[in-house]
Amino acid sequence: MAPLVSDGLTLEMVRDFLIGQEDTIIFCLLQRAKHPLNKNAYDKSFPAIPGRSGSFADIMIRDAESLYAKFGRYENPEEHPFFPECLPGSCVTGASFPKIFHPAAASINVNPAVWNAYFDQLLPLIAEPGDDGNYATTVACDLACLQALSKRIHYGKYVAEVKFRNETDKYEPAIRSRDREALMNLLTFKKVEEMVKRRVEKKAMTFGQEVTLDDSKERRKIDPGVVSRMYDEWVMPLTKEVEVEYLLLRLD
Numbered sequence: 001m002a003p004l005v006s007d008g009l010t011l012e013m014v015r016d017f018l019i020g021q022e023d024t025i026i027f028c029l030l031q032r033a034k035h036p037l038n039k040n041a042y043d044k045s046f047p048a049i050p051g052r053s054g055s056f057a058d059i060m061i062r063d064a065e066s067l068y069a070k071f072g073r074y075e076n077p078e079e080h081p082f083f084p085e086c087l088p089g090s091c092v093t094g095a096s097f098p099k100i101f102h103p104a105a106a107s108i109n110v111n112p113a114v115w116n117a118y119f120d121q122l123l124p125l126i127a128e129p130g131d132d133g134n135y136a137t138t139v140a141c142d143l144a145c146l147q148a149l150s151k152r153i154h155y156g157k158y159v160a161e162v163k164f165r166n167e168t169d170k171y172e173p174a175i176r177s178r179d180r181e182a183l184m185n186l187l188t189f190k191k192v193e194e195m196v197k198r199r200v201e202k203k204a205m206t207f208g209q210e211v212t213l214d215d216s217k218e219r220r221k222i223d224p225g226v227v228s229r230m231y232d233e234w235v236m237p238l239t240k241e242v243e244v245e246y247l248l249l250r251l252d
């Protein structure tokens with residue numbers, strides 16, 4: 001397939017976006033960490049809203065996405081819903097987005113894995129135990145975290161597109177033979193990953209610093225090591241999974 005558009009996209013531009021998105025993710029996590037865990041909000045057996053099934057978080061996020069869909073949020077290829085089934089169509093006219101991806105890219109959505117990693121692994125590490133009953137505020141923070149993480153991870157589509165354009169001759173044989181391992185090796189840069197982990201840890205340390213006049217009482221709002229681990233264990237692996245999935249579709 002011929003290049004989709006000559007958009008001047010470079011690997012440096014895409015990596016700059018990923019670096020900027022680190023700030024967004026960390027600020028969202030800091031907001032969520034202000035609230036206790038509020039585990040009833042995620043418990044499907046907790047009677048959250050009469051007449052509706054699912055946890056409070058399921059219901060609120062589904063309804064929020066329905067509103068976003070009406071206003072065209074998911075027309076943007078950078079946005080991926082967590083509840084894509086039964087979303088209403090957009091009633092916004094005239095919005096158009098550059099066609100950078102192969103059209104098949106629209107079918108790639110790893111949000112179920114983002115959802116599970118966020119709620120099962122990350123949330124218990126950033127929120128203190130407890131319940132203040134403020135479920136709507138808490139879930140609004142969760143949704144902001146989920147959207148920021150999802151956007152970062154699905155940016156793997158851009159990363160893969162640029163890498164494919166830069167080195168088509170290397171990627172094409174692995175795509176044609178559907179060799180996931182070879183694709184994973186081609187797109188992996190261990191040194192870049194190490195830098196990402198160190199940078200997000202430093203950012204979490206800096207942005208999450210409790211500012212007091214007494215330097216002896218220094219405290220962190222979230223554990224910087226948790227942010228670095230989150231990138232190592234699932235943010236970067238899921239980004240790479242998106243890259244592989246995209247590449248496998250790139251010649252269709």
Ligand SMILES: O=C(O)C(=O)C[C@]1(C(=O)O)C=C[C@@H](O)C=C1
Nearest residue numbers: 159187188189190192193236239
């Ligand atoms: O920067 C890249 O080349 C990417 O593919 C992104 C990313 C990441 O998720 O941060 C993923 C794989 C690479 O090994 C390095 C970094």
